[in-house]
Amino acid sequence: MRRALLAPYLVVTALHLTCDAAGWDTLASVTQVLLMPALALFLVASARQPTRLVRLTRWALLFSWLGDSVPRLLDGDAAFGAMLGCFLVAQVCYIRGFRPYADRSVLRVRRAALAPYAVALLVLLGLCVPAAGVLAPAVVVYGCCLAVMAVLATGVNPLTWAGGTIFMVSDSLIAMDAFDVWTQPGHDFWVMATYCLAQLLLVLGVLREASPETGQAAGHHPSVVPAG
Numbered sequence: 001m002r003r004a005l006l007a008p009y010l011v012v013t014a015l016h017l018t019c020d021a022a023g024w025d026t027l028a029s030v031t032q033v034l035l036m037p038a039l040a041l042f043l044v045a046s047a048r049q050p051t052r053l054v055r056l057t058r059w060a061l062l063f064s065w066l067g068d069s070v071p072r073l074l075d076g077d078a079a080f081g082a083m084l085g086c087f088l089v090a091q092v093c094y095i096r097g098f099r100p101y102a103d104r105s106v107l108r109v110r111r112a113a114l115a116p117y118a119v120a121l122l123v124l125l126g127l128c129v130p131a132a133g134v135l136a137p138a139v140v141v142y143g144c145c146l147a148v149m150a151v152l153a154t155g156v157n158p159l160t161w162a163g164g165t166i167f168m169v170s171d172s173l174i175a176m177d178a179f180d181v182w183t184q185p186g187h188d189f190w191v192m193a194t195y196c197l198a199q200l201l202l203v204l205g206v207l208r209e210a211s212p213e214t215g216q217a218a219g220h221h222p223s224v225v226p227a228g
Contacts (some may be wrong), residue, residue, distance in 0.1 A: 001120060005045045009038040013196045020189040028188070029072065035196060036065035043203050047210055053156075056097035057206045063090035064199065080178060084142050091145040094202070098152035098160070105155030114151065119166070121147040124172050131179040139175070146171055156205055163201030170194035195202075 016031035018024075034101060040061040047054045067086030071079035098105075106113040127144050132139045146168055153164030173191045177183045 001044055005042045009035070009042055012038045013200075015195070017189060020192055021186070023042070032192070033065070033069045033072075036061045036068060036199070039199055039203055040065075043047065043207065046207050049210055051101075051210045053097045053206055056093045060090045060093035060097070061199070061203075063087065075147060077135065081138065084135070084138050088138075088142050088145060091142070091149045094149045094154060094164075095145065097206070098156055098164075099150065101155030102152055103155065105152055107155075111157075113154070114157055117147050117151050120168065120172070124175060126181045127176045127181045127218060131181070142171075143175075145150050153202070153205075156209055159201050159208060161207030163198045163203075163205060165192050166201065167198035170198055 010030055012034045016028060016035060019028035019031055038078060040058060043054065043058060043061065063086050067083050067090065070086060073084040074082055102108065106117075121143055129136050129139055129145075150164035150168045153160040170191055173184065173187065173194070175181075177187055179220075
């Protein structure tokens with residue numbers, strides 16, 4: 001049943017990535033604004049219990065959708081600023097949702113695993129902030145929130161761990177392109193491929209955590225990250 005509920009998101013994702021790869025900009029734009037509604041529909045239909053984590057994830061998807069949509073109505077720095085603002089709120093929603101799992105995250109367990117996140121954040125800010133101009137403070141705040149989300153996601157389960165990490169990769173690609181640091185071939189395709197995968201993994205991880213069949217609830221699990 002869950003596979004059927006997920007089908008619309010997978011279909012829209014496949015269509016969007018095909019349009020990106022083919023350079024069909026109009027169709028890519030249309031399909032992009034359908035991505036988060038399709039994923040939110042899957043989340044709402046699959047979550048039997050509207051837990052705090054599920055509710056905050058719904059809000060995160062809403063603001064992610066706004067981040068995908070609102071900038072299309074604007075130009076230049078205003079468009080980038082609107083995208084940054086919407087996704088900042090989305091990251092805060094994820095942070096609030098994942099915060100109860102901090103004791104199981106790399107913040108408390110296997111702290112050496114925290115180093116790659118810190119290094120990635122510092123390198124990214126070091127490369128992008130000098131070119132960000134008036135947006136520099138917003139870039140710093142967003143980068144820190146993105147890293148915090150990814151770190152806290154490690155405490156929920158392996159799916160959210162992977163999703164949070166891939167989200168960092170996706171947004172790093174956007175930042176490096178926006179501030180003329182580096183643009184990889186097929187930029188739009190890879191940004192959206194990592195973004196779609198990250199959001200899907202986060203939602204699947206949230207659903208696994210909320211699933212009554214597995215008996216998982218915050219504060220009543222074995223640690224996801226083994227002590228060592």
